[in-house]
Amino acid sequence: IIGEVAPGVRVSLSSEVVPEIREYERTSTTVVNVYVQALVEDYLAELVRRLADLRVGGELLLMLSSGGISTVETASRFPLRLLESGPAGGALASAYFGQLANVNDLLAFDMGGTTAKLCVIEDGRPLTSTEFEVDRKYRFKKGSGLPVKVPVVELIEIGAGGGSVARLDSLGLLKVGPHSAGADLLGYLDPGFFLGGRLALDRDATERAVASKIAEPLGMSTTQAAWGIHQLVNESMAGAARVHAIERGKDPRSLPLFAFGGAGPGHAFGVARILHSPRIIVPFGAGVTAAVGFLTAPLAFDFVRSFVSELDDGADWQHINGLLGDMAAQGDAILARSGIPSDGRRITRQADLRYVGQGHEIRVDLPDGLLGPASLPTIRASFETLYRALFGRTGPDVALEAVSWRLLASGPRPSVKLVGGASSSTQTAVKGARAVYFPEWSEHRQVPVYDRYLLAPGAAFDGPAIVEERESTTVIGPGARAEVDAARNLSVWL
Known part of the structure; x- marks a missing residue:
């Protein structure tokens, strides 16, 4: 009837979108679906047209929030199933790389420039749910957001990332995020090699900003303020991880931390220490790991x-x-x-x-x-x-x-085969050294910097150390031991 009276109007039926009981959840979910439907339909139609113009072969498939993939037709009818589909790829990749490392239970930690996501992997599969909430008023409090009933990989998201803005609130307390920027004062990042050298960090400007906005009002050194910012982010991540794991019957102290994303490997050591995790696993190409997860998803x-x-x-x-x-x-x-x-x-x-x-x-x-x-x-x-x-x-x-x-x-899960890179000894993989700060020290000290692309399977070294690749940097603190396994995962034992 609607098609006859108002052709072109998008229609979502709750009996198709959410064919199950609980009317409020059915209503909110159906409203979300129809709200984004026009935008997604038009976008996908244009994407299909452009791919055809470019003579790209093959069928366009889309990642779903549940960890599967879908056709354009289904995604256009139920666009809400694309919500959180990007992080779902990261969860699938965590399970895949974990299996390569013979670890079936772990805590996936995906941290980018603005947010971080955490997910429990159990028996080689991400935990999933049939509902999640958007726009929560209280980030860890269930029921404080808008319910969306759709199959989804269970994630918890925190509004703090590698580029989050630090500030003092009205009470003079240090806060980090959710607003975003980017820089580093602890020596963990190379200002000249950020994003493989394609983006420069202005260390001097960052130092002036932290000194005037954070350090001086709090009566501390710039280094202490920078460490406080870094550690506050770590505490926020660890607190979220602890809640997420315990609510699912898991002890975070027994779960290795699988770290990826542009900023995940840089914060993983601090987060793992707070959680008392036994081990950190950082995949090769950590900055683009979620994309590998897309390749492992079945229809x-x-x-x-x-x-x-x-x-x-x-x-x-x-x-x-x-x-x-x-x-x-x-x-x-x-x-x-x-x-x-x-x-x-x-x-x-x-x-x-x-x-x-x-x-x-x-x-x-x-x-x-x-x-x-x-x-x-x-x-x-x-x-x-x-x-x-x-x-x-x-x-x-x-x-x-x-x-x-x-x-x-x-359908069947696609077979993904990783291609090995260059091999080298641990010593020849050292590309230099730079001054880095850890709280065990009272000052910056020189630590070796390793080229991730030259670390071959079997390579091993002790922390402290920095391991660099184009899209991410892994920080390894004092007292840790790092090893590269056969799949080129970097395992850090705490």
Whole structure:
């Protein structure tokens, strides 16, 4: 009807965007979808046209917030699924590089110039959620933002990055971020090699600004003020990481910190020390790691249907199996249209479960095949394992209740092969030295600077040291030991 009355008007139906219960979340999510739909549709249409003009072969695919990739057609209908898709690529890359380093559980730390993101990787996969919030009033407080119900890699984002602005607030307290700028006074960055030498840092101007705006009002040296700025950012990152990990039943002290992004490797040592992490892992090409994650993402489509049912012998198993079967048929058809052969298609099923009487659910993997009373012990065991991991105990001896049924239809995960670079000994990889400050010292001291491109697998050295590559710089403090593994990851043991 709307198409006839007002052709060209974008329409989003909540029954298509969020086909599950809870009306407020359905409304807010559908509004977000239609709000950005015109912009995304027009942008993607223009992008497809330009690629055709340039005679670029292949099909344009887009990263989704869930960690899969989608066609232009699906992304144009459901543009809200592109939200947080960039950071999702970083989470996938963290899982990929972690597996190369034989580490399946880790904490991914992505820090750029304006923000930082953290994500827990468990059993080689990023943790995911079915909802996230935008525009939170209180950054760590659930419920203080606008809910968007869409499959998404679970991330926590902090408005402080490598170029965040430091200032004194009305109480004379040091604050960093969320406004952004860029510079460095601790010697961690080479002003002449920033972005491979394509962008220069004005150290003198930065020193004057920090001295007049921060150091002098606080009665401290410029170096002390610069360290305070750096450490305040580290504390902010570590606090967010601790909250994010503990809320998901993880002890951050047991998780290696996988650091990437332009500024992540520069702050990882400080963050890991605060968290008491055992190890830092920095991938080769850390500044563009998220792009590698895009290459590891499979073609994937998410489906959900709400059907509240107590799971017992009297449940309507026929209806439940019908819902799952319908979603599987839809997913299989989409994968077939996308050119995925039948032997490459994968169906994963889950249910949002809770104890009867509770108000919130957790997602549980479902066994293969038709579900029925015989499936209940397996489903309950999976639920209680997750429940115990999250809350430290199981609930009362009452029945389980399902709220929504979910299905992921995906294609094969692309095979990515990394190409090795130049090899060299540890000594010939040293490109020089420069004065660097660490809090263990009362002054700047000379430390070796290594060329990341010349560090071959097997290279090892002790901190303090600086490791430079074009898009990022890794800071290794005193007392640490660094090693390069077979995949050219730089592991730093604290």
